[in-house]
Amino acid sequence: MPNRLNARRRALFYLEASKNYPAPREVIVTVNPLKSFFPKVDTLHPTTIMKVKNVMRGEVITVQPETSYEEAVKIMHRYNFSGLPVINGKGKLVGMISEKDLFRALYPNYQDFILDPTGFRDQETQEENIDLIRNHPVEKYMNRKVLTIEPEAAILRAGGLMLSHGIHRLPVVLDGKLVGIVTREEIYTAILKKRLGF
Numbered sequence: 001m002p003n004r005l006n007a008r009r010r011a012l013f014y015l016e017a018s019k020n021y022p023a024p025r026e027v028i029v030t031v032n033p034l035k036s037f038f039p040k041v042d043t044l045h046p047t048t049i050m051k052v053k054n055v056m057r058g059e060v061i062t063v064q065p066e067t068s069y070e071e072a073v074k075i076m077h078r079y080n081f082s083g084l085p086v087i088n089g090k091g092k093l094v095g096m097i098s099e100k101d102l103f104r105a106l107y108p109n110y111q112d113f114i115l116d117p118t119g120f121r122d123q124e125t126q127e128e129n130i131d132l133i134r135n136h137p138v139e140k141y142m143n144r145k146v147l148t149i150e151p152e153a154a155i156l157r158a159g160g161l162m163l164s165h166g167i168h169r170l171p172v173v174l175d176g177k178l179v180g181i182v183t184r185e186e187i188y189t190a191i192l193k194k195r196l197g198f
Contacts, residue, residue: 051155052153054190056186067086082099082168082169083168091178092176092177095138097142101143155191167184168183168185169183
């Protein structure tokens with residue numbers, strides 16, 4: 001899959017090129033050693049139900065709860081990702097941070113707006129909020145109620161969860177550990193590739 005390959009190449013290139021372009025200290029590449037043993041979509045029998053393990057990425061760019069707002073923005077921009085899993089020191093998935101979460105942080109929350117609505121009418125000065133929050137940890141803005149999927153789940157189950165919850169990606173978790181990530185685009189492409197033969 002082009003997108004999966006591109007993501008892998010971006011991650012590997014980024015790490016190999018660290019001499020010329022130092023990697024952010026918070027970037028972690030989680031490599032799933034089991035991924036290479038999972039059959040690819042191309043090798044599956046036409047009647048075999050595709051599972052998440054057949055299309056997921058085993059290499060995942062993650063951040064930690066203490067990663068700064070600014071660093072998370074830079075990582076997303078550098079890798080062209082719209083969301084990142086947040087992993088604690090024990091390797092446990094504790095949240096997801098998305099572009100939407102980071103963008104929402106520039107606006108007042110409901111309580112602040114009720115207390116002082118006049119302070120948020122000037123959108124030009126509101127843009128300066130980024131200077132106030134750039135060093136805040138992502139745990140302040142991340143979504144802690146993370147939907148996950150298991151490797152053995154059918155890919156259409158994962159796709160249905162994404163559509164019903166309006167999300168673009170699902171962390172793949174096995175025995176409480178992050179082992180991969182699957183996106184809506186990867187599922188869509190896999191289905192079309194298998195059923196329409198392109």
